[in-house]
Amino acid sequence: MKNLFDVTDKVIVVTGAAGVLAGGVAKYLQRQGAYVVYLDLFQEKVDETLAEAKKISDQCCGFACSVLDQASLDAVYGKIMADLGRVDVLINGAGGNMPGATIGPNQDVFDLKIEDYSKVLDLNLKGTVMPTMTFAKAFKAQRSGCVVNFSSMSATQALTRVLGYSNAKAAIDNFTKWMATEMALKYGDKVRVNALVPGFFIGNQNRALLVKEDGSYTDRGQQVINKTPFRRFGEQDEVYGTIHYLISDAAAFVTGVVVPVDGGFSAFSGV
Numbered sequence: 001m002k003n004l005f006d007v008t009d010k011v012i013v014v015t016g017a018a019g020v021l022a023g024g025v026a027k028y029l030q031r032q033g034a035y036v037v038y039l040d041l042f043q044e045k046v047d048e049t050l051a052e053a054k055k056i057s058d059q060c061c062g063f064a065c066s067v068l069d070q071a072s073l074d075a076v077y078g079k080i081m082a083d084l085g086r087v088d089v090l091i092n093g094a095g096g097n098m099p100g101a102t103i104g105p106n107q108d109v110f111d112l113k114i115e116d117y118s119k120v121l122d123l124n125l126k127g128t129v130m131p132t133m134t135f136a137k138a139f140k141a142q143r144s145g146c147v148v149n150f151s152s153m154s155a156t157q158a159l160t161r162v163l164g165y166s167n168a169k170a171a172i173d174n175f176t177k178w179m180a181t182e183m184a185l186k187y188g189d190k191v192r193v194n195a196l197v198p199g200f201f202i203g204n205q206n207r208a209l210l211v212k213e214d215g216s217y218t219d220r221g222q223q224v225i226n227k228t229p230f231r232r233f234g235e236q237d238e239v240y241g242t243i244h245y246l247i248s249d250a251a252a253f254v255t256g257v258v259v260p261v262d263g264g265f266s267a268f269s270g271v
């Protein structure tokens with residue numbers, strides 16, 4: 001019987017692949033037999049990530065590439081098509097926040113730094129749209145392919161202080177639905193676009209916000225736990241299965257969805 005979850009030899013491009021969640025899922029999929037193209041901003045990070053990936057198998061390559069630089073995206077796309085001839089999956093993992101786009105704990109609402117706000121909108125929103133517009137071109141000729149975007153809990157529920165990142169992630173939810181619709185109507189039912197919404201996972205960007213040096217929770221960390229029925233943060237590997245499902249034939253009739261992996265955070269009112 002056909003294995004609905006088989007990803008053997010699928011060519012999977014991952015942006016932000018030196019990061020915690022995206023890097024973890026990239027290596028997981030390589031272990032499942034996929035060919036993974038690791039993309040991240042700096043050559044040094046790509047080299048480090050690729051050295052780890054080579055220990056898994058030879059089914060990988062990597063490039064330094066900014067998701068906001070069309071010339072570098074085009075160069076990588078050209079190289080992949082010349083060397084591998086196809087792109088089966090794009091995972092848009094590059095993203096993140098920066099302090100100026102967030103209202104500081106003792107700041108006024110009106111202290112928002114618009115320049116930083118714009119940078120965060122660009123990285124998260126354009127940094128998802130631009131790679132999709134580049135790598136999903138392959139899907140047109142193939143009449144098949146999948147995109148997985150990364151949204152956030154803050155896209156649909158206000159998260160205090162975090163504005164730019166939340167606005168961008170809300171737009172990613174919208175982009176996911178729009179792109180899913182356009183691609184299916186134009187190129188058929190084997191082209192699918194979905195998004196994952198991680199709940200709260202401890203990463204480099206949010207560790208200091210959520211956990212103190214002694215391992216206990218900050219006030220904000222405790223607020224998150226209080227609204228999470230599982231009463232804990234997520235473990236990195238708990239996103240892998242959902243992404244695996246979304247890119248596999250097991251999800252053949254699934255497109256335009258935004259799937260929370262959050263220990264119940266989005267279901268719970270907190271009361």
Ligand SMILES: NC(=O)c1ccc[n+]([C@@H]2O[C@H](COP(=O)([O-])OP(=O)(O)OC[C@H]3O[C@@H](n4cnc5c(N)ncnc54)[C@H](O)[C@@H]3O)[C@@H](O)[C@H]2O)c1
Binds near residue numbers: 020021198206
């Ligand atoms: N970790 C969480 O709790 C969490 C929660 C919700 C959403 N997310 C989202 O999930 C996605 C993956 O998160 P993560 O934990 O792996 O993040 P991460 O910060 O560990 O990794 C992000 C990666 O993106 C890269 N990057 C930054 N700018 C880039 C650019 N211009 N071009 C290419 N790469 C660039 C960084 O170098 C980094 O390696 C992100 O979009 C993040 O916003 C994460």
